[in-house]
Amino acid sequence: MDALKRQAAARALEEVRDGMKLGLGTGSTAKHFVELLGEKVQSGMKVVGVPTSEATRADAIRCGVPLTTLDEVDHLDLTIDGADEIDPALNLIKGGGGALLREKIVAAASDRMIVIADESKWVDVLGRFPLPVEVIPFGLAATRAAIARAFAQAGVSGEMVIRKGKDGHAFVTDGGHWIVDAHLGRIGDPPRLAGLLSVIPGVVEHGLFIGLGTSAVLAGANGIRVVERR
Numbered sequence: 001m002d003a004l005k006r007q008a009a010a011r012a013l014e015e016v017r018d019g020m021k022l023g024l025g026t027g028s029t030a031k032h033f034v035e036l037l038g039e040k041v042q043s044g045m046k047v048v049g050v051p052t053s054e055a056t057r058a059d060a061i062r063c064g065v066p067l068t069t070l071d072e073v074d075h076l077d078l079t080i081d082g083a084d085e086i087d088p089a090l091n092l093i094k095g096g097g098g099a100l101l102r103e104k105i106v107a108a109a110s111d112r113m114i115v116i117a118d119e120s121k122w123v124d125v126l127g128r129f130p131l132p133v134e135v136i137p138f139g140l141a142a143t144r145a146a147i148a149r150a151f152a153q154a155g156v157s158g159e160m161v162i163r164k165g166k167d168g169h170a171f172v173t174d175g176g177h178w179i180v181d182a183h184l185g186r187i188g189d190p191p192r193l194a195g196l197l198s199v200i201p202g203v204v205e206h207g208l209f210i211g212l213g214t215s216a217v218l219a220g221a222n223g224i225r226v227v228e229r230r
């Protein structure tokens, strides 16, 4: 599986050109990309990256990839990031690594987003992977009730679990928030659910990425395929 992730990362690297401003994703697949990009930088390629998490920032520094912020630049040429699920419309579930908020800000600031993954992430319908919803801890019971109402309106339901860290306490994101993982099974209309979740005051962000992925690079046992958003 790890070899497939690296192959997808290597294929996406072919899209990177000298002088590009890049969004650097988070997760095990994106980490391969950062490592391979670091090798290119060592051999002379000039790029600058905006990391989507503190973990990726540390990886990029370790690999010698020059960094900037979305305060210094207001737009990026290309973001390369992994995903937890990808559907045929290139709607995504992201946030398995807890970095969905910065990942979405960075992807939205980019002209293009290439999603890199092994084939196991490709699904007909999103929802088998629990949907991460990043929330403010204040007023959580009220926010959870509002999320449940949004689920009902979108025709989905399922258990909501507050994500725990390795220490057994609530997992805290880089932004200082918590994550509720919603076990929905099947999300029939991802854009509708995304819209309903986005307007809930205690919801900071959710892991549905709609209209952000422009292409997906999928590595499987039979090779690599590239899917462009129609």
Ligand SMILES: O=C(CO)[C@H](O)[C@H](O)COP(=O)(O)O
Binding pocket: 025, 026, 027, 028, 029, 030, 081, 082, 083, 084, 093, 094, 095, 096, 097, 098, 099, 100, 103
């Ligand atoms: O959204 C993410 C982190 O918030 C990751 O991209 C997603 O969880 C995929 O990770 P991996 O490449 O390790 O399977």
